[in-house]
Amino acid sequence: MDNDIIKLVRKFNVITVMYSAGIVIWAASIELYLQSIGYTIAAIMLFNSFFWIFSTLSEIPAGVISDTFGRKKAMLISCILRGFGLGLLFIPSHQLWILLLSGLLTAVSESFNSGTMSAWVIAKVKSIDEKYDIENIFSKNSLFLTSTSMVVGFVGGRILGVKNLSYPLLAGIILFIITIVYISLFFKDNSHQQQDNQPINLFSGFVSSFKEGYAFLRTDKLYFSLCISFLPLILLIVAPSNQWQLYFGNEYGGVKITAYIWVGMGLFGIIGSRIPQLLARVIKNKLSSLQLLLLNMCAIILCVVITNVYLSVLLFLMHVSFTTADAVIRTGLLHNTIPAKSTNRNTLISFFYTIESCMTAVVIIVIGVLTTVINLGMIWIMFALIATVISLPSLRKLNKKIETEAF
DSSP: OOHHHHHHHHHHHHHHHHHHHHHHHHHTTHHHHHHHTTOOHHHHHHHHHHHHHHHHHHHHHHHHHHHHHOHHHHHHHHHHHHHHHHHHTTSSOOOHHHHHHHHHHHHHHHHHHTTHHHHHHHHHHHHHOTTOOHHHHHHHHHHHHHHHHHHHHHHIIIIIHHHOTTHHHHHHHHHHHHHHHHHHHHOOOOOSSOOTTOOOOHHHHHHHHHHHHHHHHHHOHHHHHHHHHHTTHHHHHHHHHHHHHHHHHHHHTTHHHHHHHHHHHHHHHHHHHHHHHHHHHHSTTSOTHHHHHHHHHHHHHHHHHOOOHHHHHHHHHHHHHHHHHHHHHHHHHHHHHSOTTOTTHHHHHHHHHHHHHHHHHHHHHHHHHHTTTSOHHHHHHHHHHHHHHHHHHHHHHHHHHHHHSOO
């Protein structure tokens, strides 16, 4: 591997791991903390809804700004907003507007982060070697991220959180400050469209990036097909990923089992990050998301149907593994369809994330309504079947297109 590529990938992994740690360390205890300072469950659910709504609204603008003014600035903005949003939760008041403002800042922060570092590393690597296997970058990065999530999440929830529920949030702020310092000192980025010593108009630069990205979407049918084909998979993923604590906690013994499941999710996430490479050897030039979809559906259905707690948890963890593998494959495919020298990579990726966020927000609302009349297990099965029925035809059609493409 070229030494320059090694350095680029190393910086990519360091920044994404530090950023992820700043989130994961409080993710397992944030709702308990909010309850402890006086917020109701209804207010916390509103906070989650606010996050998805503003994530959707800010996704494309954040991507365009990143392409126009640089990914380094985008990541710094993301870290600052995330830290400030967490800091608001330390205000000794349970007024709803503070909680919602925190949700807004967190959502905008996530939009500036989503796809930014992956767009940076791919653009840099492709400029050195256009034929480099970028899926390998994401596969190894997923391995690092899941390892970090497993360890840091356990420390935050079971060590810091036990002492004081505010400690994980404080640790998260500290980690974001460290990330800001690292990015400021070591992260170099010249991928934005502004030329040296040449002033740029904020609005015109924004509009120009948006138009170029939209034009690519209209002309590149494969990229558009990928975006649309991957959307139904959200139906299969959203319910288990948002309800596993409630499902296993209520069914099999509360918080005692969820701590072990959290560690298991990390371990199986690591396994899932290696699956794409294995499938690539077995399934030559074919879309392995098709096979993962069927495996995922079976794992979810059996997880609910089987009453043995150990087998049920094992099947859920297999679902986590399949989901991780599918995410790695989808990220690689989306980036591979974008020209190596495209200056609008973030804008284009943000189009997909925006559509994905919209659908996720809708699915979460529907699930919330359904939980009043249907138990969680039946919801998981129902959405898994619907996702499979909708996805199979589109993925088969997409598979034929991918076989004819040289990437």
